[in-house]
Amino acid sequence: MIDLQALPARISAIPCRWAEVAPHAPALHEDGRTVSYAELWAAIQATAEGLRAQGIRPGDRLMLVSENCAAQVALIFAASLCDAWIVLVNARLSAREVDQIRSHSGARRVVYTSAVSAEARAHGERHGALSGAAPFGGSWMLGPLSEECQPEPVAAAGEAQPAALIYTTGTTGQPKGVMLSHRNLLFIAAVSSQLRGLAPQDRAYGVLPITHVYGLASVMLGTLYAGASLQLVPRFSAEALLSTLREGRLTILQGVPAMYARLLELQGGQPLRTALRFIYAGGSPLAPSLKADVEKLLGLPLHNGYGMTESSPTISQTRLDAPRSDTSVGFAIPGVETRVVDEAGNEARAGEAGELWVRGPNVMLGYYREPELTQAVMRPGGWLNTGDMARQEADGALFIVGRTKELIIRSGFNVYPLEVETVLNAHPAVSQSAVVGRSAPDGNEEVVAFVELDPRHTVRDDELRAWLARSLSPYKCPSEIVVMPALPAASTGKILKGQLRQLAQDMPRSTS
Structure with a gap:
């Protein structure tokens, strides 16, 4: 059990501690270079000073459009030192999505990790950002100061002070900004470290986007919490x-x-x-x-x-x-x-x-x-x-x-997509699948399966239907199976079912 009272008040305490305990131990690996904990902490402090000079105040929202890199890690911790909320945005989001988040969060400034991401650079150019010096001798782009931004109140207690604002992948409409406190993130970092049995000699693979909470809390913060090292990979x-x-x-x-x-x-x-x-x-x-x-x-x-x-x-x-x-x-x-x-x-x-x-x-x-x-x-x-x-x-x-919202009601029976997907994914020719509901003209719902095949195998539609029929009740079997070269997915690998539901609704119905 994690002692909540022993957790520090801010996530920036993680690199600070290891810079004192093991300054020369590796913290980050990137493109053949290793960054020690002492180097990381020095970069964090220098970045925090730079942010203050650029008008970042406690309670401000600092938006970061990025892909995984050492400069991104330093900026996240630097925002913590400034008591600013870091708004994490994956650079591969569309212009519309990035603009929605910038507007809703009321970000004071936006930073773009243009050196590792062409998409981040393109967003920065759209927003009139200028190139500037980034930690570890690199560069990034810095957007203009928003005079309309009003700082939020700052709480000394870690359980009350937001550390990060992460917008969920919305299926429709405006994405929701999830406020995660320093205590939230530190608790998960500590538990993740404990459950993985992490030690300083461990080396983890940091390819999951740090702009997503899984990559942020469990992978990045959890690894550094234990004094281990993280190999950063942009995608x-x-x-x-x-x-x-x-x-x-x-x-x-x-x-x-x-x-x-x-x-x-x-x-x-x-x-x-x-x-x-x-x-x-x-x-x-x-x-x-x-x-x-x-x-x-x-x-x-x-x-x-x-x-x-x-x-x-x-x-x-x-x-x-x-x-x-x-x-x-x-x-x-x-x-x-x-x-x-x-x-x-x-x-x-x-x-x-x-x-x-x-x-x-x-x-x-x-x-x-x-x-x-x-x-x-x-x-x-x-x-x-x-x-x-x-x-x-x-x-x-x-x-x-x-x-709950994915539940399909077909002829009065409940169909859970995950059950159908599990059977489909067990077929040797199926790499992954996604099952969605589609409204029928009679007011009923139909089951539609989208399938991505393993390129090493081939399979016919009737073979997949026979495979499903051996394990599922007839009402659970899809009305239609659609093979796609690749299922639409977020940068985290999560399948974007909202897009597939719309596609299922729009496409002509099979007459078979």
Whole structure:
């Protein structure tokens, strides 16, 4: 159990501590260069001074349009030193999305990591940003000062002071800004470090976007919290990951299922000798077949977990000393409580599906400037309604059934897309799939499956239908199966189902 009182008040205490304890130990690896903790802390302090000189005040929102790099890490911690909120935005978002976030957050300034991201540079140029010196001898772009920005109140207590503002991937309309406190992030960093058994000699792979809460809290902050080192990679390449693994220096690998699927395709399933001691999948559902194949490939248990932006993100995880053969997302992490409730808000019985609620030091402060949206997901007693359907076995292990809002009602029967996806993903020819509902003219809903095939295999439509029919009731089988070269996905690997729902609704219906 993490001692909350022992956590520092600000996330910037993490590099400060290790700069004192182990100044020459490696903190970051980037493009063949290693940054020590002493070098990182010096860069953070210098960057904080530069931000103050550029008009950043306590309570301001400082927006960072970026991809993974050492300068980005330094800026996140520098914002903490300034008591500014860091607004993390992936550079690969569209101009419309970036502009929405800039407007809604009321950012005082925007920084663009143009040296590592052409997309960040393009956004900076659109916004009239100018080139400037970045930490570690590099450069970035700095946007103009917003005189309209009003600073928010500053709280000395870490549990009350926002550290980061992260906008969720909205399926429609304006994205929601999730306010995560220093306590939220430090708690997850400490728990993540503890559950992975991290030590200073570990080296983790930092390819998950730090602009996403998984990459920020669990990977970046969790790794540095333990005094370990992080190898920074701006964006995923299966070839680059395979080469890095063969070098034998990585000991920790955290990713999303799609990342492991690409690695399998490239390696062809042949066992791979590495220095890894821990591998983990999160961010989206894990298919049983993928889990088994990855474990054969890397010779290690593939741990699984579950979380969301609003919970900083981790809610549950399988235990290092008790790997599972199924695809349970494990047990609630230490210090976090979960409830599975029925439609009336009563506790569901063991093994029965219900809505998952969570409570703990990881729960967000709320949605920025959206009190009604915050109230809609919070329940009495500090419980957060995740909006996910889950079942909890008698031993406490959690299984995610699907999203409440993704539920498809077909001829009066409930169809959870995750169940259909799990069966589809178990087919050797399927790399990944996404199942959505489509309104039918008679008021019913149809099940539509979008499938991305493994390029090493071919499969006919009727073969996939026969495969599904062997495992699913007829009402759960898709009315239509659509093969796509690649499913639309966010930079984190999360499939963008909102786009697929719209595509399903717009496309002509099959007459077969």
